[in-house]
Amino acid sequence: MTSTEHRNNLELLTLIWLDYLADATQENREVQARLRTKINYLRTFDNCQDCEHYIRNVIDDKQEKIVLIVSGRLGPDMTQRVHDLKQVVSIYVYCLNKEANEQWAKKYKKIRSVIVRLADLLYEIDRDQKSEEQKLNESIEISTNEDYSLPLLLRTKLSLKDRRDFVKFCSKEYDDNESQMEKVRDYEHLYSSSSALDYFFNETLLYRLLLKSLHTFNIKLLYFLRFFLQDIEKQLESLPTISGKVYRGQLMTTAQVDSLSQTVESEFIQFNTYFIASSNQEHIRQSLQTAADNYLQRVIFEIDDKNHVGKQYKQFSMFPITTTFRVTSVRLEQRIWIVQMTAHNDIHDSRLKEEIDPIQLAQYFREMNRLDQAEILFELIQTQHPSLTAECYDGLGRIAQDRGHYDISLSFYLKSLQTISSKNRTQCLNNIACAYDYLEQYGEAIQFYAEALDLMKTGLERSTCLNNMGVTYAKENEIQQALDCFQRALTLRRASLVENHPEIGICYANLGMIYVTRAQYDDALEHYNLALRSFSSNKFCDIPQAIVCQNMASIYYHKNQIDQALKYYQTAQKIFRQLRSADHPNLLYIQQQIEQIMQNK
Structure with a gap:
């Protein structure tokens, strides 16, 4: 096992050394330590089969790029196997007989050098990492989906403990690499907020960690690094804006170029990294023309920054980092794709302009249905801030509930109740009741709802509890009690909220459910449509919208309006597929209903 095999790779490059004796001698173990001064994450292999399997199957779907060192003996076979893989960016032949190995190596354009001396190998690796060609090869992903995660991180409060925890995290990851630990100590003693851009452009350890965490969206590392993001953004605010057009060179896949072409004048795009450009178009063009393309497309981004964003x-x-771009044209010119864009940085959601605390950050990730990342955040916050244990248990319970794991959610809620403050006790009681309801233990659910309702003081709090009680009563077929709860909840919400507020939409949806039980199907559809109108104005209401569509489909099926039933089931299915795992109970039920309709048509 190599010294980094048990760790996650926190940086962009993976270094692989293939040699029969890579782990066999003390001298070669010392070579490994020297290699890790240049690229921390090192894997060694003594045969081509295992090495190829790792490159193809472990690295293939990740953002890492591979720097491969091969021996003269294994090099010809290994290079032939993996040379054309996109994740392999550089190959070095480290051998005893330079002249003999240069004969076969000259056939492969990714082979940088055939080297005999370790000092020369270290120098070449270091130089190539800093070359313009490597920057052209940097992984870059394009998204057309509106993403609030980075704006939220930029608004999340910092504390001195955050930076101490970041140092602890890095010290644990690099504890066996003294050269990297020196860089951790450099940050700990010398870094200041006003030096953020220097740390970025000097490609320090902070820079490498930030780029990798952005490329893979490592939420734990991004949470630790949000101080760096915030410092960079604050420094940028004080700098002069760009005048005129600027350019960026990039090597991209054909699929990425096609994707850009499809967004022309239609969608805004975002990149998963800081977008760095230059005013020197000719220099970028020359760099692209001389770079090994690694079977990728050469691209020049031409940005017209008329909005003064850069x-x-x-x-x-x-x-x-929050910049969005609008592609205005994509054309091929002398074997280089020219992508013309304009830059924009408008944030309309008021929540993204206000400071939030770490718990709110985790809650927003849950609302965006990024449940795995929300779970990581709650667990991390609980470790960092033991005083927030109750809030973290509550968040973890809600995530388990979202996944349909109702017994697990109940367990978290009960843990939360043991440590929660008295002012938050009512919400916890309400959550416990919800979990019992999902587990079809309706008596326990009503008991906890009633206890919560007695403690609630505000109209909106009481409306939520009444609404939930109504749902449970309806499941128990106590229709009059359910109707009474829903009507009281609607009255309380109308007193405080605008008519198209999603919470009022939930009341309409639940009243629709009651009308279904009374076989008043037209009244039910009327209230469901009112609910959909409320939900459509809020981007975080996809789940309630899907549930209403599912219920409307059931009504249409009962009324023998099969086409309408199929339409609403498919709408619900489409929404749930984006937000729920394939084995979620709602999705499984809807799929059964669709299959039944299709069989009977």
């Missing part, structure tokens, strides 16, 4: 830092043009 900032000038020394010779660099840098756009804030």
